[in-house]
Amino acid sequence: xxxxxxxxxxxxxxxxxxxxxxxxxxxxxxxxxxxxxxxxxxxxxxxxxxxxxxxxxxxxxxxxxxxxxxxxxxxxxxxxxxxxxxxxxxxxxxxxxxxxxxxxxxxxxxxxxxx
Amino acid sequence: xxxxxxxxxxxxxxxxxxxxxxxxxxxxxxxxxxxxxxxxxxxxxxxxxxxxxxxxxxxxxxxxxxxxxxxxxxxxxxxxxxxxxxxxxxxxxxxxxxxxxxxxxxxxxxxx
Numbered sequence: 001x002x003x004x005x006x007x008x009x010x011x012x013x014x015x016x017x018x019x020x021x022x023x024x025x026x027x028x029x030x031x032x033x034x035x036x037x038x039x040x041x042x043x044x045x046x047x048x049x050x051x052x053x054x055x056x057x058x059x060x061x062x063x064x065x066x067x068x069x070x071x072x073x074x075x076x077x078x079x080x081x082x083x084x085x086x087x088x089x090x091x092x093x094x095x096x097x098x099x100x101x102x103x104x105x106x107x108x109x110x111x112x113x114x115x
Numbered sequence: 116x117x118x119x120x121x122x123x124x125x126x127x128x129x130x131x132x133x134x135x136x137x138x139x140x141x142x143x144x145x146x147x148x149x150x151x152x153x154x155x156x157x158x159x160x161x162x163x164x165x166x167x168x169x170x171x172x173x174x175x176x177x178x179x180x181x182x183x184x185x186x187x188x189x190x191x192x193x194x195x196x197x198x199x200x201x202x203x204x205x206x207x208x209x210x211x212x213x214x215x216x217x218x219x220x221x222x223x224x225x226x227x
Contacts, residue, residue, distance in 0.1 A: 004158075101208075
């Protein structure tokens with residue numbers, strides 16, 4: 001089954017404790033991205049990757065890191081989480097088509113609470 | 116920069132009622148336009164899309180037409196069901212980078 005998986009689905013942590021949220025896709029997509037969803041703000045892009053070893057900042061990258069060592073995986077790293085990073089996080093992937101025409105496939109989400 | 120504005124919810128309807136969710140956008144060039152739906156506890160999934168002016172996207176009884184002259188992509192369904200209760204997001208993308216710019220989302224609740 002074609003899918004994007006994320007782990008963990010739920011995480012409660014404390015300020016400053018490093019954490020990693022994993023994301024994996026099995027569709028051989030070049031493009032992967034992380035979004036955060038906050039009430040009334042929709043989804044905002046954190047980081048994206050056009051292919052292996054190619055990553056770039058989205059709209060809200062502060063406090064986050066990513067890496068793309070393999071095509072299927074795109075982990076999101078919070079080196080020192082803070083309460084303002086409490087949010088619902090989504091990983092997405094797609095093929096890269098000109099003009100942004102490609103459908104993005106989303107993971108089930110990770111609800112993160114930073115105390 | 117790019118932006119998407121959609122009507123705030125929640126929108127509460129009775130079953131078999133007509134649904135419209137307004138969406139307008141600001142972007143240079145010719146973006147692709149999307150409606151994504153998020154059912155409770157799930158990730159987003161594509162509902163429909165349109166990639167050029169006057170295109171009509173349709174799926175599961177939902178329709179939206181890409182209107183470049185009014186920079187709009189309003190979502191409509193003629194007869195909603197309880198199972199259509201969800202949050203609906205309008206979004207655009209205009210680059211090979213595939214970045215999606217989302218509206219704030221509209222929660223729809225359909226009552227029996």
